[in-house]
Amino acid sequence: MTQTQKKKSTDTTQKKSPEAATIPNAEQTNGSEGSAASKAQAKSASPPPTARSTASAPNDHRLVGGGRTDNGRLMVHKTYKMWVGGKFIRSEQGRVLGLHNAEGDLVTHYVRASRKDLRDAVSAARSAQTPWATRSAFNRGQILFRAAEMIDARRESLIARLQEHAHLSASEATQEVDAAADRMFWYAGWTDKYVQVLSSVNPVASSFFNFTLPEPTGVVAIFAPTNAPLLGLVSLIAPVILSGNTCVVLVENNAPTVAIELSEILATSDFPGGVVNILTGLRDELLPHAAGHMDINAIASCGGNEAQDRAIQLAACESVKRVHFFEQPQTLDAWCSERQQSLYSILPFVEWKTAWHPIGV
Amino acid sequence: MQTYRLPKIPTVDQVQVESRAAAFTTRSIKKGAKKAALELAIRMMDLTTLEGMDTEGKVQMMCKKAMQPMIGRPCPSVAAVCVYPTLVGVAKRSLVGSDVKVAAVATAFPSGQSFLPIRLEEIRQTVAEGADEIDMVISRGAFLAGEYARIYDEVAASKEACGPAHLKVILETGELGTYDQVRKASQIAMDAGADFIKTSTGKVSEAATLPVTLVMFEAVRDFFFQTGKRIGIKPAGGIRKAKQAWQYLVMVKETLGDDWLTPDLFRLGASSLLNDVLMQLQRLETGNYQSSLYFSED
Numbered sequence: 042m043t044q045t046q047k048k049k050s051t052d053t054t055q056k057k058s059p060e061a062a063t064i065p066n067a068e069q070t071n072g073s074e075g076s077a078a079s080k081a082q083a084k085s086a087s088p089p090p091t092a093r094s095t096a097s098a099p100n101d102h103r104l105v106g107g108g109r110t111d112n113g114r115l116m117v118h119k120t121y122k123m124w125v126g127g128k129f130i131r132s133e134q135g136r137v138l139g140l141h142n143a144e145g146d147l148v149t150h151y152v153r154a155s156r157k158d159l160r161d162a163v164s165a166a167r168s169a170q171t172p173w174a175t176r177s178a179f180n181r182g183q184i185l186f187r188a189a190e191m192i193d194a195r196r197e198s199l200i201a202r203l204q205e206h207a208h209l210s211a212s213e214a215t216q217e218v219d220a221a222a223d224r225m226f227w228y229a230g231w232t233d234k235y236v237q238v239l240s241s242v243n244p245v246a247s248s249f250f251n252f253t254l255p256e257p258t259g260v261v262a263i264f265a266p267t268n269a270p271l272l273g274l275v276s277l278i279a280p281v282i283l284s285g286n287t288c289v290v291l292v293e294n295n296a297p298t299v300a301i302e303l304s305e306i307l308a309t310s311d312f313p314g315g316v317v318n319i320l321t322g323l324r325d326e327l328l329p330h331a332a333g334h335m336d337i338n339a340i341a342s343c344g345g346n347e348a349q350d351r352a353i354q355l356a357a358c359e360s361v362k363r364v365h366f367f368e369q370p371q372t373l374d375a376w377c378s379e380r381q382q383s384l385y386s387i388l389p390f391v392e393w394k395t396a397w398h399p400i401g402v
Numbered sequence: 403m404q405t406y407r408l409p410k411i412p413t414v415d416q417v418q419v420e421s422r423a424a425a426f427t428t429r430s431i432k433k434g435a436k437k438a439a440l441e442l443a444i445r446m447m448d449l450t451t452l453e454g455m456d457t458e459g460k461v462q463m464m465c466k467k468a469m470q471p472m473i474g475r476p477c478p479s480v481a482a483v484c485v486y487p488t489l490v491g492v493a494k495r496s497l498v499g500s501d502v503k504v505a506a507v508a509t510a511f512p513s514g515q516s517f518l519p520i521r522l523e524e525i526r527q528t529v530a531e532g533a534d535e536i537d538m539v540i541s542r543g544a545f546l547a548g549e550y551a552r553i554y555d556e557v558a559a560s561k562e563a564c565g566p567a568h569l570k571v572i573l574e575t576g577e578l579g580t581y582d583q584v585r586k587a588s589q590i591a592m593d594a595g596a597d598f599i600k601t602s603t604g605k606v607s608e609a610a611t612l613p614v615t616l617v618m619f620e621a622v623r624d625f626f627f628q629t630g631k632r633i634g635i636k637p638a639g640g641i642r643k644a645k646q647a648w649q650y651l652v653m654v655k656e657t658l659g660d661d662w663l664t665p666d667l668f669r670l671g672a673s674s675l676l677n678d679v680l681m682q683l684q685r686l687e688t689g690n691y692q693s694s695l696y697f698s699e700d
Contacts, residue, residue: 160691167693336693359690 121151121297123158123321124304126165127314133157138322140206140298148206151297154322156330159289162318163336166260166287169315174257174285178233185229185283188310192222192275195306199271199299207270207296213373220377221275227382228279235284235387243395250398255391257285258363259338262331264324264353265292266369267344269376270299276376277341277367280386282316286339289318291331294344297321324349332356339363339390365389406554411589412624414581414617423612426653436648437686440679441478442663443647444471447679448505448636448671450484452512452604461489465496467698472680475687480676481665482535486511487528494532505535505570509560512574512603514539518556525563535568536560537600540587542577550590557594570598570636573618576608581617588621592633600671602639609639610671612649619657632661638671644682647675 110116122129134157137150173181192199196218203214240254261281266273274290281288292300304319320327328349331337333356340353340362350366357364367386370376431439449468451460461483468480482503485493493504508524510516525536538560544552561569571591575584591599599618602609615637622633637650647670654662662668677699681692 163691330691333690334693335690335696359688360693 119149121149121301121321123152123154124301124308124317124319125158125162125315126169126318127308127312129304129308130158132322133161140296143208149298151301151321154291154320154327156327158320158322159291159327159330160334162289162320163260163262163334165315166289166318167336169313170257170259170285170287173282173287173313173316176285178236181283181285182229182232184311185225185232185279188307188312189222189225189229191306191310192218192225192303195302196222199302202299202302203271203296206298209373216377217269217272217373221272224272224275224382225279228283231280231384231387232283235384238384239388239391245397248399248401250400251395252398253393253395255284255388256394258390258392259286260336261286261288261339261341261390262334262337263288263290264328264331264340264342264345264349265290265294265300266367267294268369268371269373270294270296271303272373272376273343273369274300274303276381276386277343278317280383281341281390284387284391286390287316287318288341289331289337290320291324291327292319292321293324328352329356332362333359335360337362339365341365341367341390343367344369363389406551406590406593408550408586408590409593411585411621414585416581419581419616420613423616423653426612426656427649429649429652431648431652433686437683439648439651440644440683440686442651443644443670443679444480444676445478446665446668446670447480447676448482448484448638448669449480449676450604450638450671450673452484452486452507456486456489458489458492461485461492462496465493465502467676468502469497469500471676472683475683477680477683481669484537484671487524487531487533490528490531490533503534504532505537506531506533507537507539507572507603508533509536509538511537511539511572512605514541515543518559521556522559522563525560526565529563529565529567533567535570535598536564537570537572539572539574539603540591542574545578545583545587545590550586553587553590554594557591557596561595568597569595570600570634571596572600572603572638574603574606575601575610575614575618576606581614584614584617585621588618589625592621592625592631596633598634598636598669600636600638600669602637602671604639604671606639610637610641612653615650616653616657619653622662623658632667634667634669635662636669636671638669641670641672642674642678644675644679647672647679 108116122131132152132155134155136153136155138153139150140148142148199218200211200214203209203217204211209217236254240252243251243253245251263277263281265277274292278288278290300319300321307317324345329352332340332353340357342350342353354364370381449464451464465483468483471477471480479500479502482505483493484505484507487506487508490504490506497504506528508528509521525538528536540553541556557571573584573587573591578584578587588599601615601618615635618635622635626632641647650670651663654668677694677697680697681694684692
């Protein structure tokens with residue numbers, strides 16, 4: 042293939058691949074996934090996608106569900122995009138990963154974020170941060186309540202997605218969705234309370250009224266848990282944003298499509314664009330860029346391996362980021378436990394401000 | 403004195419100009435080329451502050467930044483600072499010993515709606531204060547009414563009033579309406595003796611764009627073929643990102659050639675662009691994405 046031809050075909054792939062994922066045409070789907078992936082590998086120095094993503098993908102031409110529904114309608118396949126700055130976008134690189142079921146059949150494609158997508162998400166989060174933090178705590182609470190309300194409203198579809206994509210049983214899926222709604226609801230209540238509870242008036246030996254209060258730290262990068270695709274995400278996002286932080290979330294797990302469903306829920310919960318940004322992709326690829334990014338103030342990570350956690354700590358030194366590793370519960374019951382929701386999950390992402398106010402002069 | 407008549411000039415193909423300009427945004431500028439482009443963009447920059455709230459202190463700080471945009475690494479100084487006439491003296495004193503020039507907007511900036519003798523006197527006083535370059539505005543009202551000879555005479559009189567200072571003529575393309583009008587205005591300004599033609603004041607929402615600047619480039623190129631004179635160009639207003647800056651540089655190279663890739667013939671008027679360029683340079687050096695929190699405003 043000549044250079045020009047090659048370029049042309051990649052271009053078409055870039056434009057088409059997300060649609061191609063939705064078209065139940067065996068050849069087209071196969072072709073697009075193949076060349077998109079090869080381009081991705083050529084472009085990136087990171088290790089190839091994890092075993093789950095492509096290595097176990099011999100049946101990419103067999104799109105699960107086929108072309109027609111049971112009653113003969115043409116199937117409307119969903120395109121899973123990322124949520125950045127309040128918009129649902131594809132990667133600027135046009136790369137996708139395949140989500141496969143236990144038999145290795147392709148279920149759907151989802152986006153593989155590039156470092157430029159990460160950068161764009163961070164700048165969206167940065168410009169959303171001050172307006173979000175200056176909203177009244179009560180208003181932020183209302184919005185989080187609304188998110189809990191919307192999780193409840195889309196209960197059926199979330200349960201179905203967890204069953205299809207995360208291979209949970211009906212009862213497990215129901216348990217996870219209900220716990221996610223409850224957790225969002227629980228954290229929503231903290232927006233106008235955590236300051237009272239965490240603040241202090243400090244006794245000082247001079248004529249000052251001295252008090253300390255928490256303020257949001259800024260833009261937080263969240264490496265989402267590798268299990269509990271819905272509940273894990275809610276458990277990390279809610280405590281970060283309730284205080285007025287904005288976040289960029291990178292999701293790499295067995296069902297990143299659930300995160301995109303959650304972003305659709307958040308998008309209809311009156312969150313201003315950029316407060317929560319959800320990227321799907323590979324943690325190893327984006328980790329050094331996020332940890333070294335000077336405009337990210339803190340990192341929350343859950344479910345990373347030792348090497349990944351170490352890489353975060355090393356690269357975060359340059360900008361003296363706050364780094365907090367959450368221990369990842371291994372079972373759904375553990376995730377649902379009340380021990381997983383805590384006032385102390387808000388703490389790692391606040392800065393303390395102490396004011397010395399003169400008195401008696 | 404003979405009245406000026408606009409020479410026959412070609413009409414502008416809107417679709418062609420826009421698609422040609424869009425093509426300049428697709429060049430891949432990476433690594434070494436990017437670094438060179440960013441440093442060239444700094445050397446071509448007119449660091450600007452044109453606010454009612456400008457103070458001597460602000461201009462002094464800006465001049466320090468103009469001479470040494472970044473501390474801790476070698477970095478070229480910008481081409482000029484651009485200020486209001488009353489602040490020229492301050493800028494001139496702050497820039498002693500450097501190559502950075504002082505440009506000033508004169509002639510009832512930004513509207514130009516004042517009496518000609520007053521505008522000319524403003525130019526004379528500004529030059530007397532020490533301005534190296536004068537950015538004048540044309541009377542858009544008169545231009546849109548078709549009084550081309552009046553525009554010509556005003557620019558010619560301004561050029562005379564400038565004396566040794568360079569004259570940049572601001573067309574305010576956002577108010578001219580069509581590419582054809584931009585091309586006409588460019589032609590009149592060049593005929594009347596402008597050293598530079600400049601897109602915008604930065605006070606109108608539609609400021610410099612690639613297509614409108616391309617039209618001006620083509621006017622300059624044709625003028626050079628006809629007369630042998632090299633006229634400079636300064637897009638200004640709305641150029642905030644380093645990426646936009648190198649797109650303009652690509653357009654200069656591919657339309658006018660290397661001759662124009664010098665601060666003597668091409669300038670970028672901007673206020674917030676410098677910080678973005680510095681952030682990009684720092685990113686190239688350290689490999690980390692940068693935060694505006696670590697770069698001084700003003």
